[in-house]
Amino acid sequence: MNAKPVKKINIVYLLLVIAVPIAVIALGGLIGNCFFRDGGMGAVVCFMGPTLLSVAWWILGPTSIWNQKKKQMMKQLDSQGFNRNQTFYGSNQTVAVDIRQGKVALLFFWNPFEQYILSAGRITKTWTEDGAGGAGFMRGTSRVGFLFLIDGVKVRVNTFTSNQRWRMDDPKILEAISKADMMVQVLDAAKQASRD
Amino acid sequence: MGLLGKILAKFQDDWCKDCKCEMEKVRKQLFALPNMTVGHYVEHKDADYYRRNLRMVDKKADIPPGMYACGAIQYRCPECGKRVTALDPFLPVRDEEKHEGSILFEHGELDDFLWL
Numbered sequence: 001m002n003a004k005p006v007k008k009i010n011i012v013y014l015l016l017v018i019a020v021p022i023a024v025i026a027l028g029g030l031i032g033n034c035f036f037r038d039g040g041m042g043a044v045v046c047f048m049g050p051t052l053l054s055v056a057w058w059i060l061g062p063t064s065i066w067n068q069k070k071k072q073m074m075k076q077l078d079s080q081g082f083n084r085n086q087t088f089y090g091s092n093q094t095v096a097v098d099i100r101q102g103k104v105a106l107l108f109f110w111n112p113f114e115q116y117i118l119s120a121g122r123i124t125k126t127w128t129e130d131g132a133g134g135a136g137f138m139r140g141t142s143r144v145g146f147l148f149l150i151d152g153v154k155v156r157v158n159t160f161t162s163n164q165r166w167r168m169d170d171p172k173i174l175e176a177i178s179k180a181d182m183m184v185q186v187l188d189a190a191k192q193a194s195r196d
Numbered sequence: 197m198g199l200l201g202k203i204l205a206k207f208q209d210d211w212c213k214d215c216k217c218e219m220e221k222v223r224k225q226l227f228a229l230p231n232m233t234v235g236h237y238v239e240h241k242d243a244d245y246y247r248r249n250l251r252m253v254d255k256k257a258d259i260p261p262g263m264y265a266c267g268a269i270q271y272r273c274p275e276c277g278k279r280v281t282a283l284d285p286f287l288p289v290r291d292e293e294k295h296e297g298s299i300l301f302e303h304g305e306l307d308d309f310l311w312l
Contacts, residue, residue, distance in 0.1 A: 001287065016239050052238040075212045168292075169292055171294050174287065174289040174292055174293075174294040175234055175235065175289075175294060177288065177290065178261060178262050178287055178289045178294075179234050179235060181261035181262065181289075181290075182233070182234060182260070182262025182263075184261075185260060185261050185262070
């Protein structure tokens, strides 16, 4: 099990993802400016190449690392005898729970190189947030999720997000609330098991 | 009654399709479907599936979050005696329910099951 405190964001990784492509674009521009002042193919390659590569990296890079790390984590959990009773793949976090052993496994999008396998006893609070707002027929939500506090760090996992407001009795919202309630119950059960 | 009866028989679970009359409710029971969880609902038309997987419960509160429930009603036609079992799988979410559409068994597939 991991004794380190939970860190949702690895600042170095975050900066590398954002800053390195910017530096590459700047370097390309500098080379183009110094050596291909008259234009031509060299200038096009120096200015356009790094820009296109950087945009491709921003679109595909972090997502492919994230997907690969998720798969890797699941394989490792299975090989370590972690019985995944419930696994929830959120957009920025993956949460797996072994109820019987009272363990929680976490992986974060902005910290994909660090897998956390922790005792569920370190969770201090769990709850569902349905995001309900508005009154009367305008009552609705655009975000539903489950949250928990582990080592004092708040982890929010969305089960539904939208740029529109949806009615609270909409099937999509009901399903999202149900998923969140189920995960809260599973986390509570694991927490209980870790104490027994 | 003729046309209305035909329409009701076609769209209402509790109308006998042969006699075009309203059937009486013989038995009503709530079940849990433990192997069907939120986000993984698959409709089954096979009566044996429900025989194997339905677990009788007293009230909705006995069903844990994320697990599907299934309401079962057995009807009997007062004229021809035909029995029909209607299953209504749904996801209970706090005070609300997300229904997946009812499934009718009109050939006695679940007649004895509800009486066990």
